[in-house]
Amino acid sequence: MNLPLLTLLIAFPLLGMVLVMLLPKENKWAIRWTATGISIIPMLLSFWITWDYFMNFASSSAMAYVEGPYEWIPTLNVQYFLGVDGISVPMLFLTGLLSTLSLLASFNIENRVKEYFAYFLLLEAGMMGVFVALDFFLFYVFWEIMLVPMYFLIGIWGGPRKEYAAIKFFLYTLFGSIFMLVSILILYFTSEPHTLNMLTLIQTAPALGHSLQMVCFIFFFVAFAIKVPVWPFHTWLPDAHVEAPTAVSVILAGVLLKMGTYAMLRISWPMFPEALRTLSFWIALLGAIGIIYGALVSMAQKDLKKLVAYSSVSHMGYCMLALGAFSSVTAIAGCMFQMVSHGLITGALFLLVGVLYDRAHTREIAAFGGLGAKLPVYTGFMVMFGMASLGLPGMSGFVSEFMIFIGAFQALNKVLVGISVLGVVLGAAYILRMVQNVFLGEFDLARWGGLTDINARELITVAPLALLTLLIGIYPRPLEQLMEATLQNLVNLMAR
């Protein structure tokens, strides 16, 4: 197999974007199906890569499917260099799957359809690029390129405060990116010979002096923490999530947030082990604060989508807690599990909230009640994903949180981890409160009598996520095998 698979992963969405732009804008169905059809190709490719990686490459931590390094801008030593390992493969899988599902979920967009799907495909290309790039410049280009379609997607098709949310998202992320840029340049000029190759820099960067390591680490951390988002950098997230159209929220929660944690694992954690050791407690502390804060704020939400948005802050806090416990393979594996599982669960929750909003045109929790009897299938899914989100055993959320706590308890301050565990209880509280208020209780027949249950297209978008959530929850071993060697190597690198 000598096809440049990773390049194709990026190229197909771009091709789809061009095709969509060539279609006449009146023909909405052609646009929808072209976009979705094209996005199935990278999805299948990402499935194939996952399978093939699992079968042939998972036993070693080396990069697979390496393309390059090819010279791109020799004057600045910029290379075109792609490759995947155990931490990028699950992310590619998630990106491929969620992109297609979100496109499918976007069929109800009626306004400026052509532009919407074109931006969406550009977004997909950028996301794929981030997870496969091994050259800093390339990584940065992909990281930034996503902001533009995201800005338009929120700003044109968003809710009432869309313009504010769109520019806030754009400015926040760009603000983080400039810190990353400085760090990249410092790394570039301190390496000899100058290079932007991430793999080389992982080997050489730990030799930097302590203060330089700290500076680079903190700068990278700010850039990535804004993306995750780590408390206190999270304030863009509720706005963006609430205003964005459903499918965009799915991508935002399912893939974009993971870029932050992915980038930490790929870049700053193995590159600056000394700085990491100095700061790991504070990182875990931010994680713990995020867990508790996100959960408490979720409890106070009146808007269903905002509740899910803040629950993301809480759930990504678990990832940060695990990243603080960097010396434990279990914790890091838990972090990866949490990334995948949060992508599946929160993606599905946003899809489901969108389904309800499309019908009811409101997301206010208090407006509903007793929907369980009227919409049985919908309720089934919503409750299932709610349970997954609160960490019910048998679902993926439980596996990841359990691994994180086991790992963190060994590696971190016990009090801190103990407090973080409270997050699970609080998580149960806000999910159960939501379930109770929306699905149980008295049904307002006059107002909601006309609601219809989930339709086939919507079912197709959430069913695969449900299946995977259960699969990982019941039998997590394959996913662990997929990442094992890479994570062991990462932990060794961080212990330097």
Added chain:
Amino acid sequence: MELQLPDLNLRLMAPELFLFAWALVVMTFDLTTKRVRGDAVGYLTMIGIAITGGILAFTDQGPGFGNMFYNDPMAIFFKMIFLGAAFMAVGSSFGITRQKIVNHRGEFYGLMLLSTVGMMFLASSNELLTIWIGLELTTIPLFVLAAFYKDNKLSVEAGLKYFIVGAFSSAIMLYGLSFLYGLTGTTDLLQLKLNLATTHLTFRNIGVILIAAIVMLIAGIGFKLGLPPFHQWVPDVYEGAPTPVAAFLSIGSKAAGLVAFAKVFVNGLSAFHSVDMSPNDWGKLAGIIAIAALILGNTVAIRQTNIKRMLGYSSIAQAGYIMIGMVTQSALGLSAMAFYVFAYMFANMGAFAIVAAFEDKTGSCEIKSYAGLAKTSPLVAICMTIFLLSLAGIPPLAGFLAKYFVFAAAIKQAPVGGNEWLYWVVGAGLITAVFSLYYYANVIKQMYFSKEESPYRLGLQAPAMLVVMIGLAGVLVFGLYPEPILRFAGDVPAIFGFYMP
């Protein structure tokens, strides 16, 4: 002793001479055709610029006129930029020559070409006086061009303001140059550098005269570049002047000022680029001015409601980014500066071409009136968006690479002894880059996020379309594959005694 006449080597000056002659041809053509063939004059001008570009490609490098005129990679690089800017400015001016200045097309285009000749002459000049003359040749036609709408108050105000400020700054600059001549007894840049270093090594203290010269030169050239605190004329002139003239000002005149700055300061005043051997440090002063430009340009632009004023403040900020490359006083910094101007040209001229076309169609330059343009004129809107994103420095567009290159140069130079202040410049540049996104995105927001359709359907005329397409191609191609032009820009610092490693 036999007196040896210097070798004139006129062939080196062929592009300038040709363009000068062509300017006269253009004016004569307009007169002889009784000013009825409006578009033909414009096309003739564009053809002339294109031919000059061709001649430039075949012009040798080397000295002429006894070292006063020197064709080196830097001169050729910047001449390319001047010609490109002139070509694109002429291309976007067909609307106004049809509607507003019907009776003076020949003069309009002729003056634009004459100004370009001045810039090209400046780029090759190798001596204080010719630098000054080149700068004057550049700006005097621009005074007239800025005031070209004779019956429009704003335009006349712009012209007058620009004239007074320009004349004043020229005088200050000349005064500064006279100090330098008094200190060193020469106007030749190389000799000046040697004499200054010798004096410095002998006496260790040149004193207040040199400082006065530096301050006056920075003020004089700072006026031309629109750097704070000498920037007040910029927004008014941009607003009042005909839009293509404002566009030409923002690139051509700015690049000319940069060339002059580089020649006088980097070449003349920092002897051999070593702290021990140079008698002064103008870098910090210029660095502070660059920071001021970045902060002022990028913050005040946010409040603008007129797109030309907004682009005026944005050009102040962009000058700040360009100055970052300059103040590093390194080979990398100077080629970054050259590349920055090159990349900036495409995005800015493209954006101005659209602004000009929009103004011709609607008579408005308010950002608000762009609302809903994406629905009626999607192609124009998307081109404008790409230009603005390039100006804001979003990858993978050329503007991003330019910013990356400039910051790279500064970060490379900063750890070198005594240069730690460069971190402040980098910090200011990066933070304000985030601000800049806000006002560029504001235009995009108007075009795309509005629910209503724009009442205007904006179609571009052929020449304006050509300009926009050139801009688009430049922004995309040099963003994705900048290698050839980066190589060329790598040769630019050679004249300053740097060689790229």
